Amino acid sequence: MKIEAKYTFQESYVPPRCRKPRYRDVDKTTTVTIKEITSEEAPIALIVTDYGTRNGIWGVCDTPYRWFGGKLYKLYRHQSGDNTGELRTIDNVKYEVSREGSGWPYDATEKKRLSDIRKAAKQFILIDSEIYKRAGEPRYCIYTFGLGHNQGGSSFSIDEHYNENISKERYFNALQRDEAITYFESVALGRGDTKSIYDDYVDNIKVLISEAVRCKPNKEHGDGCSFKNSLEAVINCSDSAVEAGLMVVAVGLAGH
Numbered sequence: 001m002k003i004e005a006k007y008t009f010q011e012s013y014v015p016p017r018c019r020k021p022r023y024r025d026v027d028k029t030t031t032v033t034i035k036e037i038t039s040e041e042a043p044i045a046l047i048v049t050d051y052g053t054r055n056g057i058w059g060v061c062d063t064p065y066r067w068f069g070g071k072l073y074k075l076y077r078h079q080s081g082d083n084t085g086e087l088r089t090i091d092n093v094k095y096e097v098s099r100e101g102s103g104w105p106y107d108a109t110e111k112k113r114l115s116d117i118r119k120a121a122k123q124f125i126l127i128d129s130e131i132y133k134r135a136g137e138p139r140y141c142i143y144t145f146g147l148g149h150n151q152g153g154s155s156f157s158i159d160e161h162y163n164e165n166i167s168k169e170r171y172f173n174a175l176q177r178d179e180a181i182t183y184f185e186s187v188a189l190g191r192g193d194t195k196s197i198y199d200d201y202v203d204n205i206k207v208l209i210s211e212a213v214r215c216k217p218n219k220e221h222g223d224g225c226s227f228k229n230s231l232e233a234v235i236n237c238s239d240s241a242v243e244a245g246l247m248v249v250a251v252g253l254a255g256h
Helices: 090-099 111-122 177-191 226-236 241-253
Strands: 002-013 023-032 035-037 042-056 059-066 071-075 124-129 129-134 139-148 150-160 204-207
Touching: 002 090, 002 111, 023 111, 023 241, 042 150, 059 124, 071 150, 090 111, 139 177, 139 241, 150 177, 226 241
Parallel strands: 035 124
Antiparallel strands: 002 023, 042 059, 042 204, 059 071, 071 129, 124 129, 139 150
C-alpha cells in the first residue's frame, strides 16, 4: 500500500543581488510504501496475556505477536491508557509517519527528512489487510514502588523494553517465567509486600516460535540506577514503612 507523507526541510537559496545564502522552510509531500503480506508469511510467535483495554473495557486480554523477517509485530492499536484500546487506522499511520518529517532537528535537509520518513514507514506492515506495527520483544520485569511493607508494592509485569533505572537482575525472557516468579516473590517478601504475592499469576508470555526469544538481560542490560539500588537495599533491611522512610531520608541526605 502506498501512502502520502508530508515533510518540512530547510533549503538554502541566494536572493537576487545577494552573495550569501539564506534559508527557508519548504513543505513537500512524498509517497512511501507499507508492505503487504499474508498471515501465512507472518505466523504468531508469541501470545502475551496481561491486563489491557479492548473496546473500552479494562481486563485480561491476549496480544498475539507475529514473526516476519526476524522481527516482531503486533496490531496497531490505541494503548491501554489512550482512548479505548481500539485498532488505529491508516490515517493514524500517515500521521505518525509524517510526524517524522518535521520538528527536531529543525535545520534538517530534505535527504534527512526522507530518510526518517522511510524508516518510520518500515515500522508498519499490513497482514491480511490489518495494520501491524513493529514491537519490542516482550519480557518479564519486576517493578517496585514506595517504601515496601505494602506502602507502594511490588509488581510482576511484562514489558517490551529495558528501563535504564532497573537492574538486569529484574528482567527475564519469555522462557524464564518460573524463574521470574521465584525472583519476584523473593523481592516482594524481602520488602514486606505480602499483598503483592498472588495466588494466580495472570501475566504470561506463551512461546510458539522459540527463535523469536532473543532477549538476554544479563548480557544486554546494565545494573540500573545505583542510588535507587541503595534505597531498595535499605527498604529490604527495614521492619516497617516508617523505619524504611526514615532510613531512605537518611540515605538521601547522605547522598547530598
